[in-house]
Amino acid sequence: MVETLKRLATGIEGLDALLKGGLVAGSSYIVQGPPGAGKTILANQLACGHVRDGGRVLVATLLSESHERLFKYLSTLEFFDQTLVGDQIQFVSAFDTLQDEGLEAVVRLLRQEIARQQASLLIVDGLLNARARAETSLDTKKFVAELQGHAAFAGCTVLLLTSARLDEGSPEHTMVDGVIELGEQLEGSRAVRHIQLRKTRGSGALSGVHECLINEAGLQVYPRLEALYSHPSNLGSDTLVRITTGVKALDGMLDGGLAEGSVSLLMGPSGAGKSSLGLGFLAAATPEAPALHFGFYEPPARLRLKAASLGYDFAEMERQGALQLSWQPTTEGLLDQVGARLLAQVQALGARRVVIDSLGAFARLAFDQARLNGFFRALTGELRARGVSVMLTWEMRDLFGSEITSPAPDLSSIVDNLFLMRFVELESQLRRVLSILKVRDSHYDPALHELAIGADGITLRNAFAAASGVLSGTAVPQGDR
Secondary structure (H helix, E strand, C coil): CCCCCCEECCCCHHHHHHCCCCEECCCEEEEECCCCCCHHHHHHHHHHHHHHCCCCEEEEECCCCCHHHHHHHHCCCCCCCHHHECCCEEEEECHHHHHHHCHHHHHHHHHHHHHHHCCCEEEEECHHHHHHHCCCHHHHHHHHHHHHHHHHHCCCEEEEEECCCCCCCCHHHHHCCEEEEEEEEEECCEEEEEEEEEEECCCCCCCCEEEEEEECCEEEEECCHHHHCCCCCCCCCCCCCEECCCCHHHHHHCCCCEECCCEEEEEECCCCCHHHHHHHHHHCCCCCCCEEEEECCCCHHHHHHHHHHCCCCHHHHHHHCCEEEEECCCCCCCHHHHHHHHHHHHHHHCCCEEEEECHHHHHHHCCCHHHHHHHHHHHHHHHHHCCCEEEEEEECCCCCCCCCCCCCCCHHHHCCEEEEEEEEEECCEEEEEEEEEEECCCCCCCCCEEEEEECCEEEEECCCCCEECHHHCECEEHHHC
């Protein structure tokens, strides 16, 4: 029988997800990273969360910085409550003890304080100073081992903070149960904070590098979606149920509509009608099966106006609880942060239809473009597993021509349905063309259809039966060949 280890929740949702539930209670961890990486914020955020869960915390500093200076900066963060200091959270400076009496005296001091405060969490800030005070690596090992032993006997979890980047063979690494590394990566003018679990003894964890940020709420951790959802949360339905696209003629081309829980991609240049088809898809939502528009370019007010021009009353749908319009500006943001926000909104709304406009914005948020394929697979796979019918848009660069570019390699294997939208010149008129390239496990009409957008909404008609070269952008009537 597999034993379940008792966990100490960090109170940082994303970090708890990385740790598969939190720190192993009674274990010891190193938190390492350069100055400014967020080690002190992480530790104090964890301390405040632990106290709110009923624990008691002892924070020992081996640094010369005063506690008053630390409290001044922590007071700007939402998680910090100074009324907890001196009661459930005790701060003690061991800097003078370290300098004057050495490591053994620090161990004695902390052992006494753990017992006196009945601490269930010990945070030691300034492990680098302890290492500098040690005469040999054996002294460092002895310091960590004795601290661990006293803390474990008292049922206390230990967090050791250091600004050094310790390698796997360092004395400290070999002694502790886990290593959490914080850092920052710069590419051009953009910097992204990251976190990595380099060691998790006796415990499962999400490996690799994950994005994080520090804001007024403290440290926020966003696990890579492809790691968090390497296996979708549900296998989905094994029954084919058709749902309307919101456009009657398109339903006819699709043998009755889209498969419920499928993922569709609309590809085409700007102005081809992708967003309009997406609005029609949303307009078919009901309060019992609501829809979410997750967009990057048009705020809700503009979407309501555009929908009204097509005959859809989005304001009334919102009032009834059938629709939610969510706008995510493209100026800043982390790829996994935005992905997590989307999934959270789907969960909160109970959405059954989702339009994401567009995948290109996600691509611009990606710090590592090589991740996009795995990210899109994880995101669409999890939405599909939740029974959500998804419509994605992707803006192609060229208004005309047969070349097709996609936001990620092997995109056709990620989506269930693939629609191509282009412009074509025919008889001195510029027309919109829609063609279905793929519908997974279903019949569909492969003919090219003209898409018209007007006061009556969206209409489709088979207008190119007597022309060739339509997808090249310049159609030629068959009689002119």
